[in-house]
Amino acid sequence: MSDAIETTEGPTVSQLAETWLSLRDRAEALVSERPDDPGAVANIMHEVEVLMIEIADYLNNLNHQRYTAERAHSKRRNAALSVHGKSYGVTIARAMADVEALPEQAAWDALRAAYHYAEDTQKALQTKHYGLMNVNKNMQSVIFERGRRQ
Numbered sequence: 001m002s003d004a005i006e007t008t009e010g011p012t013v014s015q016l017a018e019t020w021l022s023l024r025d026r027a028e029a030l031v032s033e034r035p036d037d038p039g040a041v042a043n044i045m046h047e048v049e050v051l052m053i054e055i056a057d058y059l060n061n062l063n064h065q066r067y068t069a070e071r072a073h074s075k076r077r078n079a080a081l082s083v084h085g086k087s088y089g090v091t092i093a094r095a096m097a098d099v100e101a102l103p104e105q106a107a108w109d110a111l112r113a114a115y116h117y118a119e120d121t122q123k124a125l126q127t128k129h130y131g132l133m134n135v136n137k138n139m140q141s142v143i144f145e146r147g148r149r150q
Contacts (some may be wrong), residue, residue, distance in 0.1 A: 010061050010065075012065075013107075013111070015060055016058065016062055016065060016113075019058055020058065023051065023054060023055055023058055023118075026051055027124070029053060030051060030125065031124055031125065032046055032126050035132070035135075038140075038143075040134065041136050041139065043131060045133065045136065046133045048128055048132070049129065051125060052122060055118060055125070058106075059115065059119065060116060062118060063115060065110040065111055066112060066115055068146070069107045069108040069111050070108050070145035072104045072107070072108075073104035073105050073107075073108045077097045077142070080096065080097035080100040080101060081093055081094060081146075084097060094143050103119070
C-alpha cells in the first residue's frame with residue numbers, strides 16, 4: 001500500500017474527540033430528562049432522533065479512523081516482523097514486532113474503545129426514545145379516553 005492511500009479522509013481523531021464531547025453532553029442531558037407534559041415529550045423525542053442520526057454519522061467517521069489505525073498497526077508490525085525474522089526465530093521475531101508496534105496498537109485500541117462507548121450511548125438514546133414513545137402513546141390514550149367520557 002502506498003502512503004497516498006493511507007491518508008485519511010474526513011475528520012481527524014482530534015476533531016472526532018471534540019465532536020464526541022458535544023454529542024456526549026447532549027446525550028447525557030437527554031437521557032436524564034424527565035418530561036411532564038405532552039409537548040415536552042414530543043420535543044425530547046425529536047431531539048433524541050436528531051442526536052441518534054448525528055451519532056450514527058460520528059460512528060461512521062470513527063469507524064473509518066479505527067480501520068485506518070488497524071492498517072497502520074498491521075503495516076508496522078509486519079515490517080518489523082520481516083526485519084527481525086531474518087535474524088531471530090519466529091517466536092522472538094513476533095515478540096519484537098509486537099513491541100515495536102505498541103504505539104499503533106494503543107491508538108487502535110483507543111479508537112475501538114471510543115467506538116464501543118459511542119455505540120452504547122446510541123443504544124441508551126434508543127432506549128430513551130422507545131420509553132418516550134410508550135409514554136406518548138399512554139398520554140394520548142388517556143386524553144382520548146377523557147374526551148370520550150365527556
